[in-house]
Amino acid sequence: YFGGTGYEPEGEVTREGGGDVDGPLREEFLRALAAADRANNAVLQERDGRWVVQGDPTEGALIVAARKAGFDDEVLNSRFERIAEVPFSSERKLMSTVHRDARREHVLLAFTKGAPDVLLARCSQEQVGGEQRPLTEERRAEILETNERLAAAGLRTLGVAQRSIPRDAFSRERVDEHLEEDLVFLGLLGMMDPPRAEAAEAVAKSKRAGIRPLMITGDHPITAQVVAAELGIADDGRVATGAQIEKASEEALAELVRDTSVYARVNPKHKLRIVSALQKHGAIVAMTGDGVNDAPALKSADIGVAMGIAGTDVSKEASDIVLADDNFATIVAAVEEGRAIFDNIRKFLRYLLSCNIGEVLAMFLGVLFADLIGLAAGENGIALPLLATQILWINLVTDGAPALGLGVDPADPDVMNRPPRPRGERVITARMWRGIFFVGTIMAVGTVLVLDASLPGGLIEGSGDIRYAQTMAFTTIVFCSMFNVFNSRSDDKSAFVGLFSNRWLWSGILLSLALQAAVIYVPFLQAAFSTTPLSLQDWIVTAAVGSSVLWLRELEKLVARLGLRKAAGTQASAAGAR
Template sequence: MDSTMSRTEAAEPHRQTADDVLAALDSDPRSGLTQRQARQRLDRVGANALAAESPPPAWKKILAQFANVLVILLLVAALISAGLWLFERDSALPFEAMAIFAIVLLNAAMGYIQDARAEQAVAALQKMSAAHATVVRDGTRQSILATEIVPGDIILIEEGDTVPADARLIEAVSLQMAEAPLTGESLPVTKAVAPIPSDVPLGDRRNMIFSGTAATYGRGRAVVVATGMQTQIGRIAGMLEGAPEETTPLQRELDKVGRLLGAIVVVIAVVMIATILLVENVHGISAIFDVLILGVALAVAAIPEGLPAIVTAVLAIGVQRMAKRHAIIRHLAAVETLGSADVVASDKTGTLTRNEMTVRVIITASGRATFGGTGDDPQGGLSADGGAAVDGDQLAETLRALTAADRANNAALVERDGRWSVQGDPTEGALIVAARKAGLEREALDARFERVGEVPFSSERKLMSTVHSDGDEPGRLVVLTKGAPDVLLERCSHELAGNEVRPLSEARRGEIAALNDQLAGEALRTLGLAFRTLPEETAGTEAFDDGIERDLVFLGLVGMIDPPRDEARAAIERAKAAGIRPIMITGDHPVTASVIAAELGLSDGRAATGAELEAMSEEALDETVREVSVFARVSPEHKLRIVKALQRHHKTVAMTGDGVNDAPALKTADIGIAMGIAGTDVSKQSADIVLADDNFASIVAAVEEGRAIYANIRKFLRYLLSSNIGEVMTMFFGVLLAEAIGLTAAGGGGFVLPLLATQILWINLVTDGAPALALGVDPADAGVMRQPPRPRGERVITPAMWAGILLVGLVMAAGTLVVLDACLPGGWIEGSGTIVYAQTMAFTTLTLFQLFNVFNARSDHTSAFVGLFANRWLWAAVGLSAVLHAAVVYVPFLQAAFSTTNLGAADWLFCAVVASSVLWVREAGKFIGRALVQGSRPANADGIKPSLQ
C-alpha cells in the first residue's frame, strides 16, 4: 500500500529531519522508489509539469478586438455612411464607409497580433524546467524525463544541473545553488542537511532545493516533496494565471470618452431631426427620410473616426522612440501608462546594482585598502585610507593575501571581444579581479605556484584550501586557505605583518573580529585569507584532508559587494524631481538592501522584511508602504501585497524585475518592466516593457517619452473634438437660424443646409487624419520632467480642456455662419451669391478654421507661436490638407461630387481672415490664463514654477 504523504502532510519539510521526510514519503535514501510505486504516484498526482489553460479560439480573440465603445460607434458610422451612399449615389463607391471599415480592421489586426504574444508566461515557466533528471529507482541510478518525477523520488544533483522539482536534501557535499531567479538572492546559496526549527522565508531554507534553480558547485542527494503546480515555481504560475488583466489609464479614459460621445451622438441625432421637422416646412416621405438620413449622418460627423487609428499610430511611433532609449514595448498602451507612473518598485540585483560581485576592501595587519572600479573588468586602482598609495609593509601584506585569494580558487577570468567575464563562482571571480587590479598576473602566479592538492569547500567547515609547490623555494609546499572569517580565525595561530610572521594574540583576534563586524555593517560579504607551509615530503602521502587547515597564518580580510550602477543614483534623483517615488523590493538581506539604498539616495536605510510583512494586517501594510521605501527578504506573495497596497493608495505602479518570482507582480502592476539581459523569459513575457540594457536610468528616459506621448494624445484629442463640435454647432445653429441668415430654398419650399453631408464627411477625412497624426509626434515640452505625474483619477480630457473645446467649436460655428450669411441675399449681412457659392465659402471657411485650430491644439496654455516651426510634420500635414481641399473646389469631377464651385483670390482671403479668428481668440484666452495661473502657483524648491501643457 502506497503511504505517500500529501503536500499538506509534507508541509514545511525544511522543519523536519531528513529521516522523517523520507519515512512520510515511504522512500529509501539509497534505493529510492520502485518502478511500481513511481507509476502509481504518477497516475495519482499527475505529470511534473505546469498547468496551462487552453488558449481561447482565434475567433474569440478576433471578436474581442471589437468589444470597444469607439470601435462599435465606428462600425455604426460605417453602416450609416454606406446607407447614405446607397440612397444618394453621390460617388462611384462608398469611400467614407470603406475608409472607416479599413480603420476598424487595421486596429483589430494590430490588437490581435499584440494579444497573441501577451499570454506566454506559463509557457516560459515550463521551458525553465529540466528536460531530464537523474534519479535512483530500484537501487539503480537512471536518467528519466523530468515530467515523470514524483514525490518520494530520490534525485541526484551535481554542478550545472537544473533541479526538476522541489526537494528536501538528505546529502549535500559543498553544494551551492543559484536561486536568484526564484528568491532574488544575488549570491549562490550554500546548502545543508540539518533541519531548520523555525519557519523562515524561502531564501533561508538552506536544506531545500527548488524546481528551476541550478547547482553552481558541489553535489547533493534529495527526496522530492512537491512536483508540478505544487512546487514553488508552480505556485508562482498559479498566481500568474490568477492575476487580473489590468486596463491602463488611457484605455479607461478613452472608453469614458467613447461612452460620452455615444450619448452625444444620440442626443444630436434626436435634437437635429426634431428641430428640422419642427422648424422647417418638410413634406412627403422622401423629404422626411432625407431629414432622418441627414440627422444620423451629422451625428456620425460628431465622432472622430480617426481617433482609434491615430491613438494606435502615435503609440506605435512612441514604441520606436522608446526603443532608441533601450525600452522595448510589448503592449502599445504601456507607452502612456509609464508616463503617468508615480511609483517605480524596483528589484535590486541587476537593476539598481550591476549583478557583479566586486571586492571593495582588503584589511591586513597594516591597515585598510580600497579598490576602485566595479564588475569583472580588472581596471581600477588600489589605495589606502585617505587616498594615499599602498606601499611598504601594507603592500607586501596585500599582495600575499591576494595571492592566496587568487590561488585558492576554481574560477577563471576571461576576455572576449573587449569584455571581461567570470567563469565559475562569482565570489571567487571577484577575488581574481581584485588580484589583477593589484598587479598580480595569472601567468606569473601559475609559473610559481603549481597546485598539487585541494581540500574542497564544505558547508560544515566553511573553508576551502589548496596546496601548491613554491617554484621560488624548491622543497616547500604552501597551503592557501579562504573561508568564513570567524571559522578561519579559530584555525590561525599567527598573523603576517609586513614580511614577518608574529603570534596572534587574543586582543588581536578581538580586533579582527570587530573589523569583520564593521565590514558586515557596510553590507560587505567578508572572507578571511590565510596560509601555512608544509614539508615537501607531504606530497608523496595520501590525498590532503582538512587536517592541514591548522596553525594557519592569518593574511587579512576582504569585503565584497554587488555594487550600485554608476548611473542609478542620478536616475533616482531625476525620478524624484519628476514626482516619482522609487522603491526597492528585493529578496536579498536587509542589511545589504539598506546600505545599497542609502548609497543610491533611495531612503534613510530603513528596511522592512518579508517576515514583518507576513505579520502585518492590510491596514498596517498600507501605512508601511507610505513610509518605507526598502523591502528585503520578500517572497512573490509579499511583492504582490506591496503592489496592491500602493494601488490602494491610488498610485500608478511600475514594477521592475528579472526573476521568476517577479512575474505575478509584473503582471498585476499598472506597468511591468522586465530586464532584457538578466531577465528570465517568464519575467519578459509577463511584462509590458523590457529594458534592453537592464539600466534603471532607461526607465526614467522611458518615463519622459511616455509623458511626452500622453501630452501629444491630449493635443490631438483637443484638436479632433473641438473641430467636430465646430461642425455640429455649424449645422445645428445653421438650421435653427436659417431664415435669419438668408438660408432658404428658392421659391420658399423645403429646407437648405449650411453644409451637405458629404462636405462634412470630407472635412473629417481631410482634417482629422494627417494634422492629428502630426500632433502626435510633436516635440516634448522642455519642462515635462519638472511636472508631477498625472493624478490617477484625472481624466484624459479635463474640465478646462472641455471648456476650450466648446469655445473653439462656438467660434468656428459663428465664423462659418457669418461667411454663409455674407454670401447670401437677405439675412443680417446682405450678399448676392448663390446657394452653391455660399456653401462652398462656408465649406472652405470651416476647413481653414480647423487648419488654424491645429496650432491652437498644441497646448491649452502655451502660445501657438512658441516653437511654431519645431514640428515640420505639422506644417506638411496642414499643407496637404489645404491642397486636398483646393482640389475639391477646383477639380471638375470633385466639384460635381461635393457640390462646390470655383472661388477667387478675394474669396480665399476673406475665408482665411475669418478662420484665423479662432487663433486670436484662443491666444487671448491663453494669455489671460497664464497670467492668472502664474500669479497664484507657488514655485518649487529650485524657484521654478511648473510648466503647463
Template sequence: MTIERVVTASGTVDLSGVGYAPVGRATSRGGELGEDDGLHGEAQFVLGAGSLANDAQLAEHDGEWEIQGDPTEAAFLVAVRKLEGTAERASHYGRVGEVPFSSERKMMSTAHRHENGAVLLFSKGAPDVLLEHCSRLQVGDATVPLDAERRARALADVDELSDAAFRTLGVAYRPAPELQNISGGEDRPLIDESHEHDLVYAGVVGIIDPPRPEARPAIAEAHAAGIRIIMITGDHPATAARIARDLGIIADDGIALPGARLDDMDEQELRDTVRSVSVFARVAPEHKLRIVDALQADGQVVAMTGDGVNDAPALKSADIGVAMGITGTEVTKEAAKMVLADDDFATIVHAVREGRVIFDNIRKFLRYLLYSNMGEVLTVFFGIVFAGVLGLTAAADGGLVLPLLATQILWINLVTDSGPALAMGVDPEIDDVMARPPRGIHDRAIDTGMWIGIAVTGLVISVVTLLTMDIFLPGGLIPGGTDTLEVARTAGFTTLVFAALITAFNARSATSSAFRGLFSNAWLWGAVMLGVVLQVAVVSLPPLQVAFGTAALDGTHWLACAAMASLVLWVEEVRKFGIRVVERPRGRADAAVL
C-alpha cells in the same frame, strides 16, 4: 563588479585596476605591498578562498577578458590574479561538495580536497550573516578566538566599507575532517547547512559597482515626472543608503530599512512604511513581493525591475514587470511584461517619456477631430435654428436652407480629418511631458477639461462660419451683404475648412500656445498646405464647383474667410493663457521599484 579593497585582521589592502582584466597592483597605507608582508598573505587567503567558493569562470578570448556566471563571483577571480602566485593555488584543490547560495541564507559554501588529502570548507556571503557562523579569526598563519571585541571590530570594518559605498562580502573557512571520505563523484553525498559552523573568519572584501553616469540624471528626471524610485537590494544597509544618496533617491539624512524589520510588520504597518521609506536593504524575495503588494494596496501604479529567478513573483505581481535583457534569467523574462534590452535604468525613464508623448499624441488626435467635427455639427444646428436671423431664410425665399450641403460636409471631413489628423500621430513633444505628474488610475483620455475645450472651439468655429455667411448675405445681423446664397455658403464653407486647419495647431497642446514649436512638425504643415490648395481648387475649378455646389470667390471673400477663421486661433490663445495663469500643479506620484 571590481574588488578594490580587502580588509583582514592585520589591515587593509587596496587593489587597482577596473573591469575584468586581471591587471593591477596591491598597496597598503599608500605603499607597495610586499609578498613577505603578513598582510599580503592574509589578503591572498581571502581572495583565494573566495575564488574557490565560486561558480563563475574567467577566460581570455582574442585579448579580451570575459566572464561566465555572476559578476560578483567573477570579481574574486579577477582580484586573485592581481596578487602574484595566488591564482595557481586553486589548481591544488578539487571541489567535492557544495551548499548553494540562496537569497534567504545570503551565503554559500564549497568543500575542497587539497592534493595532500585534507578537506576544507570555504564559505562566502554577507559579512554580518557569515560572522554568525564563525567562532575564530584568522591572524597571519594562526587562528584566535573570535571574541566580542574582535567581532565588533570586524563589523566595524564592514560598516566602514559600506559607508564608502562598497558592497561587501565576507570570506571564512574551516578544516572539515568529517568530509574526508567524500568521493567527489556524481554520487557524492550532499553537504548541507549543518556543516557551516565553527568557521574561521578570514576577512571582507569591498566591491565597487559604480552606478552608470546616466543613472543620477535619469532618477532626477523621474522625480520631476512625479515617479518615486524605491531601491530594494540585498546589500548592507549602509551601502544601500550611501548609493541611494549618491543617486539622489533619498536625502543626505535618509536611511535604508533592513528587510528583517518587515517581518514584524502587518499589512497596514507595511503600507504606512512604504509611503515614506525609499530604500530597503538585506531583503529576501518575499519582501519584494510584499512591498509591491503594499504599494498597490495604497493605490500606486508599480513598475518592478529584476533579473533573478527570485524576482519573478514580484515582477508578475507588479503592474509592469521589467526584466533585464542581458543579465536576466528566462524565468524573469517570462514573468515580466517588458524586457530591458540594455539593462539601463535610464532607458526605462526614456520609455516613460516616449509613452507619455504617444499618449499625448492620441489626445491631440482626438482633440483635433472633435474640435472640427463639433464645429460642423454646431454650424448645421445653429444655421437651421437661426436661419431667419442670419438671412438664410430670406435668401431662400422663405424656405428652409442648409448652411452646408451634404457634399461639402463630406469634403470637410476628407480635407480636415485625414492629413492633419494623421500628422498628429507623429507630432514631437510640445509640452515637457516629464514636468507633469502621472495620470491617475481612473483618469479618462477625454477628461472634463478637454470636453470644455471641444465645446468652446466648436462653438467658435460655428459662430465664425455663420457670421461669414451673414456678412455676404443681404439682411441678417450684419447689414450690407449683396451676394447670392451660393457665394455666401461657399464663403462660410471655406471659413469652416480654414478654421479647422488652423485648429490643428491649437490641438497640439491643451495649455501651450500654438506658436510654441510652430514649425517642428513638417508633416502637419504639409497636410495643412495641401488642405488649403484643395479648398482653393474646389472653389475655383468649374467641374468641382458643380460637384460641391460652390461658387467663385474674389479677393475680398478670400481675405474675409481667412480673417474670420483666424479668430479660432486667437480665442483659443486667450483661453489657454487663462488656463496657464490659474492652473496649479497637482501632486501625485507613481512608484517605480528598482
C-alpha cells in the same frame, strides 16, 4: 587595492597606504581571492577586444580581482574541481561550492562567500598566515568594525571562508546549508559599484515627475545609505532593514513605507510585503528584479520590470517589461516617452473631436436658422450649409494631415515636471470637453456667419449664389480647422509656445491648404465638390474668420491661467496665515 578600469584583468595591486602585498599578508590575501574566485558562477570573456562578464557583475569583479592578483583560471580549475554547490539565496545571504583538491586526496574543500555579518556567525576559526586560529569575540568585533568602515565608504562588502570536509563524510545527495557551519574565515572584500553617470540625473528627473524612487537592496545598511545619498534617493539617513520588515505588523509596515525610501538586507519576501504596503496607500508600484525569487514581487507589482542582461528567465516571464540594458535611466526615459505619446493621443482626439463638433453644429445651426440667413430656397426647400462630399473632404483629407502631425508632436518641455495622472482619470477630461465644445461652437458660429454674409436676404446682406456661399463656408471651416491645430497642442499653454517646433505639423497644414485650393480651382474637382473660384478678398475673409478660433481660445486659456494663479496665491496666503 586593485587598479585598472572595467573588467580588464590587468592593474596594479597594492596594500593600504601603498606598497606591495607581501609576507604573511600575501598568503592570506591570495587564499581569500582564490576562495572568492571558486565560489563563483560568473565567466570573464574577451569579445571584440573588450572584456565582459557573463553573469552577476559582483561575481565578475571577484574574478577580475583574482586575475589581477596572478591567478589563472585553468590552473585553478585543474586544482579545484567543483563537484557540488549550495546556490546563493537572499534568505541565507551565502553561496557555497564544494571542490576536490588535487593536492589533498582524502579531503574536499568548501568555499563560502556572502554577507560578512552572516558569514562570521558561522565561522569558528580564522586563517592567519599559514595557520588556523580560534575566532575570538574580540576579533569578530574588529572584523565587523572594518566591515562598517568599508560600507561607510560606499563599498559593497563580502566575506569569504572555507571548510575542509573528509571525503568519506561527504554525500552529494545531502548538499545543503549544513556545509556552511564551522567555517574558517579568510577575509573581507570591498567592491566599489559606482552608479552609472546618468543615474543621479534620472533619479532627480523621476522626483520632479512625481515618481518616488525606492532603493531595495541586499547590501549592508550603511552601504545602502551612502549610495542612496549619492544618488539623491534619500538624504535623511533613514534605512529600514529586512529584520525590521520581518518583525513589523501590516499596519506598522504601511506606516513605515510612507516616508522610508531605502531598504537594506532585504529578501524577496520583504520585497513582496513592501509592494503590498505601498499599494494599500493607493500607489502605483513598479518593481525591478532579476532573480527567480523576485518573481512574486514582480507579479504583484502594478508594473514588473525584469533585467534583460542579469535577469533570469523566470523573472522575465513574471514581468510586464524587460529592461534591455539594465539601466534605471531607461525606465525614466520610457516614462517620459510614454507621457509624450499619451499627450499626443489627447492632442489628436482634442483636434478631431472639436473639428467634428464644429461641423455638426454648423450644419445644425444652418438648417435651424435657414430662413434667417437666407438658406431657404423657396420651392426647392432648404439648401445645406455644406454638401456631403465637402464634409467627407474635410474629415478625410484636410483634417487628416494636420492630425497626423499632432501625433508626432515633440514632448512638452515640462512633461517630466508634473505629477502622474490620477489612477481613475479619463483620457478625455472635463476640462478637455469644455475646450472641445468651446472651439466647436466658435467654428460653427463663424461658418454660419460667413454663409449668411455670402447670401442675399440674410442678417448680413450678401450677393452670392448658394454655390458661392457653400464654397465660402467650406473654406472657412477648413481655415478654422487649420488654426485649431495650434489650439489642440495644449489645454492650458499658449499656442505660440514652441510654435515652430514641429515641421511635420506645418507640412500637414500647408498640404491641406494646397489641396483645398485645388478643390476650388481645378475644374474637374470643382464639379465633384460643387465649388466655385474665390477671390483674394474671399480668402482673406475666410482666413480671418477661421483665425477667430485661435484668438478666442487663447483668451479663454489666459483667463484660466490667471484663475489658477490667483487660486494658488490664495492657498499660499491661507497656509502662511495658519
